[in-house]
Structures are given as structure tokens and as C-alpha cells.
Amino acid sequence: MLRFGEAPTSKTLRAALARWPQLVCDPWLAWHEPTRRAERVVQAAPDALVEALLARLDESGEHRERTSATGGASRWHAMWTAAERATRDALAGSERDAFSEPAVARALTAAIGDGSLLWLSSSLPIRAVETFVGPRAADVVVLANRGANGIDGVVSAAAGAALARGRRLYLLIGELALLHDLGGLLAARRLGLEPTIVCVNNAGGGIFEFLPVAASAPRPLYEEFIATPHDPDFAALAQLAGLELREPAGSDELARALDEPGLVVVHCDRRVTRNAWSALRERAVAAARAALGL
Numbered sequence: 001m002l003r004f005g006e007a008p009t010s011k012t013l014r015a016a017l018a019r020w021p022q023l024v025c026d027p028w029l030a031w032h033e034p035t036r037r038a039e040r041v042v043q044a045a046p047d048a049l050v051e052a053l054l055a056r057l058d059e060s061g062e063h064r065e066r067t068s069a070t071g072g073a074s075r076w077h078a079m080w081t082a083a084e085r086a087t088r089d090a091l092a093g094s095e096r097d098a099f100s101e102p103a104v105a106r107a108l109t110a111a112i113g114d115g116s117l118l119w120l121s122s123s124l125p126i127r128a129v130e131t132f133v134g135p136r137a138a139d140v141v142v143l144a145n146r147g148a149n150g151i152d153g154v155v156s157a158a159a160g161a162a163l164a165r166g167r168r169l170y171l172l173i174g175e176l177a178l179l180h181d182l183g184g185l186l187a188a189r190r191l192g193l194e195p196t197i198v199c200v201n202n203a204g205g206g207i208f209e210f211l212p213v214a215a216s217a218p219r220p221l222y223e224e225f226i227a228t229p230h231d232p233d234f235a236a237l238a239q240l241a242g243l244e245l246r247e248p249a250g251s252d253e254l255a256r257a258l259d260e261p262g263l264v265v266v267h268c269d270r271r272v273t274r275n276a277w278s279a280l281r282e283r284a285v286a287a288a289r290a291a292l293g294l
């Protein structure tokens with residue numbers, strides 16, 4: 001495994017990469033290597049290293065032999081494409097399932113068009129998009145603060161990015177992160193932005209449902225000290241932001257609610273999300289395995 005650049009922020013990708021020994025190309029010998037999987041860190045300009053490696057492969061003739069047997073594409077690439085297609089097919093239509101973070105993430109990413117900027121908050125929004133949304137050809141910039149920030153300043157960061165890029169802003173955020181940055185709503189309003197803020201209200205931090213504490217702590221204590229539901233007054237928040245409040249009741253209403261600027265609040269049950277998440281993941285993994293004959 002040849003890696004160029006920092007270890008990726010994505011936990012899923014980091015966990016996958018950790019299974020293989022790696023050669024890391026780091027032009028400044030400054031990047032961290034927290035996985036300790038790098039057998040070698042090479043200080044080199046990436047293009048120079050790639051050219052040198054390709055020249056070696058050409059010399060050995062091995063590269064040509066391998067790719068000519070499959071008409072240019074490697075076997076690995078064919079497997080990847082087959083798994084990707086099977087996974088995508090397995091998830092098709094799940095944006096219309098009962099509200100859960102994966103369904104909302106899919107519905108939102110399908111709805112946004114060219115020239116938009118999608119900002120993903122911690123913690124479930126970024127994970128849901130990473131896990132359940134495939135690539136699209138649309139001109140959409142997707143940004144997040146993962147790895148740099150917590151759930152603070154998310155609205156402000158999203159507003160600043162949309163302003164700097166001159167793009168229409170969509171923000172996918174949980175209600176706790178939204179409450180954390182009410183000042184960001186005011187700032188966005190003052191700057192004249194007209195965002196579509198999709199707030200998934202799952203009555204607390206949904207991420208904790210995925211941690212061992214959800215099963216081990218007594219439920220009332222878990223709710224009070226870990227999940228921390230707040231029951232915000234969304235009408236007041238929308239008024240503060242100068243946005244229309246929309247609270248869709250199902251996937252058709254959600255799709256319509258995403259057309260215009262506004263505060264779109266989707267009420268979800270944390271445990272429905274937890275179950276939907278595992279079920280969809282299992283379905284996708286089974287489809288990929290079948291496509292690969294595993």
C-alpha cells in the first residue's frame with residue numbers, strides 16, 4: 001500500500017488501511033503516522049517517486065504482463081467496481097425508509113444540485129454520508145471539520161465556507177451541535193446567506209448509541225448524562241435564523257422541504273437509526289461479498 005499524505009480522517013478507511021503494511025510518501029517528513037503501519041516513510045516529491053516507481057515496473061516488465069491479461073484494467077480494479085456497483089444497488093431506495101440518519105443523508109445528498117456546498121457536522125451526519133452515500137457527478141463541494149473540531153462552531157464554519165466559495169449552503173447537523181452555535185445562525189443571517197439547514201433531531205447525541213456505554217449504563221442515567229436530550233424550541237430557532245421552519249413527516253415531504261432555504265427539522269428515533277444503520281450495512285456487505293464470490 002502506497003500512501004501519499006496524512007493518515008485519512010475517516011475512521012472506516014483508517015481501520016481498513018491498518019490491515020496492510022504501508023509505504024508513506026511524505027515530502028516534508030512532517031506527517032504523523034498514528035497507525036504505525038508504515039514500514040517505510042520516504043521523503044520525496046510524490047510525482048518524482050511515482051515516476052521512479054513506474055520506471056522500475058517498466059524495467060521489470062511485470063506491470064505490462066499483469067495489465068495486458070485484463071485489457072489494461074487490473075483485476076483489483078474490476079473487483080472494486082463490482083463491489084461498488086453491488087453495494088450501490090443494495091442501498092438503492094433506502095432514502096425512502098422510515099426516518100433515520102442514513103435515510104436523511106441519502107435523501108439530502110440526492111436532492112442538492114450543482115453549485116452547492118454541503119457541510120457535514122459531527123457526529124452522525126459525516127458518518128452517515130461516508131457510509132451510505134455513493135459518489136455523484138454533480139458539482140457539489142462537501143466539507144466538514146472532522147478531526148479538527150468537535151460539535152462547536154459548526155454553523156459558523158459552514159456559513160464562512162459557503163460565503164468564501166460563493167455557493168448555496170446545505171448543512172446537515174444534529175440538534176445538539178445546532179444548539180451549540182446559535183451565534184452562527186445570527187452570523188449567517190447577517191451575512192445574507194439563505195441556507196437550507198437540515199437538523200436531525202434525535203433527542204440527544206446519536207453517536208453514543210453506537211458505543212458500549214449504550215448497552216452497559218442504566219438507561220435513565222445514560223439518557224441524562226450521555227445522550228443529553230434538550231428538546232429545543234425549533235420555531236424560536238428558525239425565527240432567530242430568519243428561516244422558515246419545516247418539519248416533514250415522511251420522505252416525500254422531506255424531498256419537497258429540501259428545495260428551498262429553511263430550517264428543516266427531521267425527527268428521528270436514535271434506536272431506529274441504530275437498527276437501520278446495522279441492517280443497511282449488513283445488506284451492503286452481503287451484496288459486496290456476493291458480487292466478489294466470497
Ligand SMILES: Cc1ncc(C[n+]2csc(CCOP(=O)(O)OP(=O)(O)O)c2C)c(N)n1
Pocket residue numbers: 122123124125149150151152173174175176177178202204205206207208
Ligand atoms: C465542543 C464539544 N463538546 C462535546 C463533544 C462530545 N460530543 C461528540 S458528538 C456529541 C453529540 C452530538 O449530538 P448531535 O449534534 O445532536 O449529533 P448526533 O450525534 O446526534 O449526530 C457530543 C456531545 C464534542 N465533540 N465537542
